Amino acid sequence: MSDEIGILRQRTIEAAFAKEIYDEMAAELGEARAREILARAVIRMARAAGAAWARKAPEGRTDLATFEATLPAWTRDDALRIEVLKRSETEFHFNVTRCRYAETYRAMGIGHLGAILSCNRDGAFCEGYDPRLKLTRTQTIMGGASHCDFRYRLET
Structure with missing residues (x-):
């Protein structure tokens, strides 16, 4: 992974592009419809x-480990601080106590799209x-909120 860009940098690049697409869609279709389309994508x-x-998981085995x-x-590049x-x-619980994704989107003036661009991804x-x-x-x-509360559960 050392020759790849970090996910925070990747998301920043994607967000700059998504903002322009979103602005065009919002002008044509309205903000609600633009948010819906962006969220689906x-x-x-x-x-x-x-x-x-999952395809990169050792021996094709996916589980909580x-x-x-x-x-x-x-978390690369101090993107997330977790506890x-x-x-x-069957369970993996942690809190995110710092989220540079949120900080980055706010700094870019698109904090209102942050949940769509980042938080939306987690469950999917x-x-x-x-x-x-x-x-x-x-x-x-x-x-x-003061932190994000991630609670993962592996159904058996």
Whole structure:
């Protein structure tokens, strides 16, 4: 991965492009419709990304341990600061205490699109990675909370 750009940088590039597309769609179709279209596209991308990561899992085995092994990609460049709360074969819980994705989108003037561009991806990524993997989250920094509460569960 050392020769690849980090996910935070990738999301920044994508967001700059998405903002321009969103602005054009909003002018033509209205903000609500533009948000809906953008959200669908991001979710589709996230599912595909999850499936691609699953194909790279050791021996094709996807579970919470292999899923957790993807975290360095998301935290690279201090993109996320996390506090792990629980780790077992069927549960992985952590809080995000700093989210540079949210900070970046706000700095770009598109904080209002941040949940669509980032938070929207998390559950969809799980679906693509392993349909047994379920995410419950009740709050996000992007939405104004002090932290994001990620609670992953592997259904057996």
